[in-house]
Amino acid sequence: MALVNAGVVVLDCAEPERLAEFYKELLDGRETDVTANRVEIEGAGGTRLAFRRDVNATPPSWPRPENSLQAHLDFLVDDLDEVERLIVGLGGRPLETRGADGPYEERGYADPAGHSFTLRQTPSTAPKQG
Template sequence: MPLVTAGVVVLDCAEPEKLAVFYKGLLEAEETDTSANLVEIRAADGLRLAFRRDANATPPSWPRPENSLQAHLDFLVE
């Protein structure tokens, strides 16, 4: 049976550069790929996140139901 591992988690957002800066600081990550519409980072533990520009992206509105179908990331802090 083949082993499946996650490659990269891609999050759509209005400003990928700003979101990448936040997560780079949080995860002590390095930028691995950049284009006009995408920034990818890799943390020391190998976690890869990419932030893709979406001109129609709307911020989450939790706990309101509109725009609530968005990603949720949990990080363990030791």
């Protein structure tokens, strides 16, 4: 069994509801998760995208270097500590390990080249034992 499963591409933006609506319509999709600062959709073909509120977001300037980073990857995991050890062993490094508000615990990392990504642990759906 894999330790890491592909998650969702997250686009940071000032108005996640508005951007989610655009992509929901474009991809004939539906909302799958909505919180105060994040909207996740799934397109008819299974494409999953999320839009996270960043009040300081600026439009991408690609290919110019200023403001060119506008997305990061989320990976869904069962065991944050185990996967963190794997990441560090492979040459990645922790960026942010504080807990997040809401139903998910997440931690930020950089890959060996410096690209950021997030591990998100979803709550267990198994019945509580004991």
